[in-house]
Amino acid sequence: MKKINKIKFILPLIVLGLSASSCNDYLDINENPNSGHIESVTPALILPGTLNELYITQGGESTRPTSMMTFGNVMMNNWSTNIHNYGNVYGAEYSLSGVNNTFYTGIWNRIYLYCANFKLIEDYPNANHEQDNYVAIAKIMKAFYMQYIVDLYGDAPYKEAFLRSDNVTPKYDNDQDIYKALIGELETANSLIDAANTNAIAASTDPVFGGIMSNWKAFSNTVKLRMLLRMSNVTGDMAAYRNQKLATLAGATFINQEVTNKPGYTSGNNDKMNPFVSSYRASATGIAPSNYQLICASEHVANCLNGNLMGSTESYYTKFNGVIDPRRFRLFGSVTYNTVPQVKGIRQGATSGQPGAPTDNKTLSQLAPGNFVGSSVTTNTATVAQIIQFGNSRGGVIMSLAESKLLQAEAAVRYPTIFSNAQSNFTQAIDASGAWLGADAIAMSNYKAQISTKVGLGFIGTDTQKIEAIMTQKWLALINVNPAEMYIEYNRTGFPVTPLAVTSTKPNRPYRLMYPVSEYTANSANVPNLSSDQMFVKNQYTPFWNQN
């Protein structure tokens, strides 16, 4: 028995010895060799990728539910489906019965997921103000994209958002408070830029303005103006707040160029392409994606661009009578139908053979090269190689110059004591749109002359009619550029009047989107419970600026 005891004593020693002596060194191998550590990532490394991912949501279609470009173009009745060859596309958008918690969920999800990276920039150690420029850019861009969250969803998490694993069920904030906080962020950004701390490193990886901070300040002012104009219909406290903040913009500089994301797109492979080009027109090797094949002009947009060729009697068409838009074949391909070259579309919701989808000529107007090459190639027959080359080099539009100008025009119409030059801003916006698409300059001049007498299309008439004209021109300018912005403006102003798809089951378009299913499964304690029907009427769930 002695022996056993001895062994009983030795054994644990062996086991422990093996475990203890070598254990910690032996097991200390859990350092990830496949990814960089989060503490080592500087704002300069975070900014370009964050902006690009957000632009992919705004201007591309990585998957359909993430795409503000597809969402806006279909909801604004710009795009329709080549229903002669494709079944099963955009049914939910047309019928509006599918506007539920699975409808374009990616807009919400991706804006939040990537805006969290702006928070990472803001939180980077910056006691010596080295990162001031990056922090300012992060705040401006966060305000820009988070505005879309409020405009499309109303109340949303903000104060408790972006805390990652520290809070995975953020509370919802009142949408008014988010707007105020975002405007505060823009003002903070401006003061960081104004302070111009000598320690601050240049934002050399900035893919938008190449680190030119005066441009960022002008853009910041423009975003602020956009937010304040969104509140044009509010009353009470918020109206006072709006007026007070509008006053701070008196004499401010607004952005006077296209705000584009240019991280250095190449045709190296599809991922390196401008997402607008690769999603809708051509892969890096020039192969057309199915989107290009299935998307065509809608009958509505075709009729407006063709100068009411259909001879419709609705007032929203008659104002286009005889006004052939010189941008039409820059936006959508030319199809000769009944001997007339025109934009040929499909009525949203029609099936093959039904009215609005005749089968005697199944050729339809697809997305035209002008959207991609702009003024680099002014013929309507740019090659795919040119589309890829120029589409990549000019980058993707975050905010178009035309939008900035039309915001200034509207500000001058609505608040003439603070802002001025409504007419010239309006004209410059049309010029900017024509230039972006590469439309013929002479034709654009003629167009401007032609519309000058058209109420609701040119800058003429009452303020309301001018607002209708501004919105109609904004609609035209934002087709294939930033149509989701137009959808929000349409909800605010009701202009331009836009018919619903023939399969629509609702009397109007939704005033907001449903919170995505991910919120109902993962943040159910906080997400407001609203029904599908509540999105189609104005109520407490409508974004605050549109509740009356």
Next chain:
Amino acid sequence: MKKLTTGVLALVLSSSLVVVNAQEMKKDTLRTQNIEEIVVTGALGIKKKQDAITGSTAIVKTEEITKAGNPNAVQALTGKVSGLQINVPNSTVNSQATINLRGQRSITGDNGALVVIDGAPSTASILQQLPPEVIESINIFKGQQGSALYGERGANGVIVVSTKKGSKSSKIQFTLTAGVDASFVYKLPIIQQKYGSGYPGSTFSPGPGEIGGTNWVPYENTSWGPLFSDPAIGGQSLIVGTPDANGQFVMGKYSPRKDNIKDFFKTGFLYQNGLSMNVGGDDAYAFFSINRTQNDFVVDQDRLNRNNILFKAGKKLGNFRLDGTFNLIDQQTSETDSNVYDDLLQTPSNVNIKDFAKPNLEHYFTTFADNPYWTIPNVRYDNKNTTFNGILNAEYTINDHISVSYLGNVLTTSALGESHNNGFKFGKIFVPTGTDYDGTSFLTYGHTSIESNYFKSISKRFNYYGDLMLNFNYPITDDLNLKLNVGNNIQDSNVSTVTVGGTNLQIPNFYHVNNVGSPASYSDLQNTQSRTRSIAGFANLDLAYKNYLFFNSTFRIEKSSVLAVRPTYTDEFNIKSYPYYSFGASFVPTKAFEGLSGGVMNYAKITASYTKVGSTSAIGAYNTDEVTGLIPTGFPLNNSSFLINRTPTNPNIRPEFTNTKEASLQLGFFKDRITVEGAIYRSDVSDLISIASVSNTSGLSTLKDNIGDANNRGFELDLGFTPFKSKDFEWNIRGSYSKYKSEVTQLSGGADEINLLSYSSPAVGIYAKTGDEYPLIKGTKYLRDDQGRIIVGDDGNPLATSNFEVLGKVNPDYILGFSTSIRFKGFKLSGTADYRTGNSFVSFTKRLLGFTGGLEKSADFDRSQGYVIPNSVQNTGTAANPVYVVNTTPVQGSADYAGVADYFTGTGLYNSVGEEFVVDGSAFKIREIALSYTLPRDVLNSTFVNSLTFGVYARNPFAWYAKSNRNFADPETSSNNGAINQRPGQSTGVGGANANGIAFTGQYPTIRTFGFNINATF
């Protein structure tokens, strides 16, 4: 003590098939063996007598695995062991089975049983590459007590595989096995035979024009055309598909062909050959085996070749004993993209697919799908895997009571994967044909070109496993014996994978990264290494009181590198260790009380055990190390960029702990002519790990964390009956019943369910929900009135819930297993079958057939009159006070063919309601039938041949599915392997390892096999 004669199949253990299989080896003298004294190899190679085993086990011997010629030893276990569920989630040339014991315990982690081969942990994949005939036995420890010694890997039971060992005879014995079998596709989805290709509103000229509200279209992939029985078109010879390069058309009769896509599949052939050599002596042995398997699949050019070399040898030198195993497996597969099946399913029943059997994409029956005959030679996935497994086992006996042993195992796998797609640019204008085709090309119909690509991936895995053990064996008193094993274990696993490739091949058919015009971004390619290590101390205690009362206890304390954490990356790592332990007892009353065993009952054994084990399988290497997770799309561009890891793990995550209580009972009657066994168990899982979706507003999309508790409970019952038993004739019948339930009992953070996978069209998802079994199928449901009638809207379309409701569950209510064997002299006939019911799956094939109009349901009414949802009602009252009247409004409010087609093809209509696509997964399957004949010895006396056996067999010869499953899919194939992405270096699954329940269209149909084999020793 009972003695059994050899050659007798007896059900001794829980559903085990103990074949005391020595019959052919010796002369006709009957060997005897005490069955309770069969020595079972358990965890860490510790051998015990059956009586001393304190949990449920089953032993499957080589003959049971090999008799039906199955090249896959795991698949050959199907239906043979209660509580063991083998699923084959994909039907390919290299179908891999999953092994599950007693259901799910983890949501995120692996629920597959641990596979141990010759004492060293291995993988299910390697077991499936091992030739079944080199396997001596497979011991299945169903409960956790048998696997508790494996600690963090012991949560799912263990399958202990022993390969054949050399004989004790010094005469060299050779065994030759050869088998060939033929396989055929079976159970193709049933496609309606009433309507042919076409679409309402479409036009084609020349053609007969509109018939019955629709149009015949020669290039349609949808069966929304006129009735075959319409005299205006039925039976006429019409254009099928697009013209060939000369403008010539395939002409075909407008009438249905039964199983018209069956012709696409060929007869598959599987060849298996093996030669083994066996020699030994009192203190040494050697076994050598070489095997080759070649499988030509039912899809042309899909092929598998496998070579296996196994060498084992051992020698005893005084007190020192050395055993070595060397195993080399080399496997090559070549497959095409299984999505060709999706393309095939779209074929209208009037089309003869063989008419387009040339690899020409622009000459096909439709402009909307890709010609699979082009895909086969042009889209290939080629994989080569080489596995080397070396085991050294050394034991030194210090004295009668003490020995020290070491088992060291090196397992390396190198894998080389290559894939290419030759790509194709459409655009050839059809030459003048005098039809509407003129001037058009595939592009006109919206077809997009196919991008060429090439990818190559190399991965290498190196695992080391080492056990050092001190073994004690002391009789404490005359009646009480103590066995103790104390030891140390280290494990080291190292994997690295590198992938290169991209799109846009510059020179056709040259597959090299230098030929890739658009290299994929690095972030899109694998370039990873991962290493995990663990270290553990363990002890195993066995106490035996006389020969009828046994007690076992195990203890293991383990530290794993995956649990190493540090506050920031400059700090030291800190690793927590976790203890795992078990207790079990068995009692054999028939031995304790001699009087008991004399009568009707000859054997009884009772066991009970408690086990606490853990699992870290859900926590991967480096999960707890906070890093940037994401390279943004396309980067680096002008600058590099890194973003937040959106799918992190809580650094303080703990292993999942499983606390299991188990009891079993075994009874033998009439000298084991009747055996009854039962086992009951309950596992409580705490600290369940899940990759939970979190609010994206936090900046994360998922967080891996301990999220709650679950339990898993069930029971098994096995009955064995031997109505006849004599020297020349014996008949055995066995049946088993297994039932288990896995249920989440509590979730943290107020959530009541976890979404594992979801789809919007149809709106379904796989969930784990508190209080329900998981995996659970949820989705939208038709709104129904109180009589169960579907409520439709004003437009006649069914209304559906917007919330996801429970639609079914993935696991069966129970599994019944049957098997029987009859031996008459040299003839042996056996069969295995099983029945599963109560399970459901989501069929994407049904969705596709709904869209194409191939679904029977879309044709069991007159389409020209519109489709009124059967048994539907409309609400004529208000929402608050509904009044339901029988509905007469057709879908889309349109009493014509176009309304029907719109409804079935439109987004958000037919294809959106989840309930519609949940199919009853009940199935009764005959798994195996085998007949063999062994030549009598005297016939062979004058030859060098010692024994000779011939066999014929069938695998999966017959299957019956539930009525609602119109052969949409084999319910077993519902898996998470949905995104068919066979690109090397990429994982193929979506939704995590346990999101089963979805049957995708990229799954080939079931295969049935008939074959012949021969086995000779000399």
